[in-house]
Amino acid sequence: MDLPFGCVVDPVGLATKQGLAVLHHAIQQGKGNAFLHSFLKGVFADGVDAASMKGLHFLADRAGISVSEVTASLNDESCKIIAEENRKELLDKGLWGVPSFYVEGYSALWGQDRIWMLERDLIQSLSI
Numbered sequence: 001m002d003l004p005f006g007c008v009v010d011p012v013g014l015a016t017k018q019g020l021a022v023l024h025h026a027i028q029q030g031k032g033n034a035f036l037h038s039f040l041k042g043v044f045a046d047g048v049d050a051a052s053m054k055g056l057h058f059l060a061d062r063a064g065i066s067v068s069e070v071t072a073s074l075n076d077e078s079c080k081i082i083a084e085e086n087r088k089e090l091l092d093k094g095l096w097g098v099p100s101f102y103v104e105g106y107s108a109l110w111g112q113d114r115i116w117m118l119e120r121d122l123i124q125s126l127s128i
Contacts, residue, residue: 003040007047015043015050022060022070024079034063 011019019039026035042048042059049055060070073079090100093108101109106121 003037004045006045008045009043009047009049009055011039011043011050013051015056018056018074019050019059020083021076021079022056022065022073024082025069025073025076026060026063026065029065029069031063031065035060035065038062 009015023032023035023039026032038059039050042055042062043050048059050059057067057070060066090096093100093102095102095108095110097110099110099112101114101118103118103121103125105125109117109121
């Protein structure tokens with residue numbers, strides 16, 4: 001994603017919950033990648049507080065998402081169901097955090113220092 005790091009405002013808690021809600025709707029509108037990039041750059045490089053409405057609206061606007069769309073996203077509970085399903089699948093595979101990786105038929109992996117193992121497993125699974 002070519003994301004620079006700079007002024008970080010850690011998106012733990014409310015910022016993550018709000019970001020996931022908006023991302024859920026952004027994906028449905030074909031704006032998922034744009035919002036994800038805006039959100040990650042905002043919290044890890046631009047010093048944007050995604051837990052604040054001002055910050056969240058700014059991040060959404062950069063991705064072409066309106067204030068009314070953000071409000072609708074935050075009022076929709078459906079993303080919580082998907083998040084819970086994903087959390088359960090993560091735990092069922094013995095994983096607990098990010099970054100976590102799983103290729104069917106291979107061991108579950110976690111940590112950015114294991115990217116090389118993920119690459120190996122993907123190549124082997126595709127028989128490249």
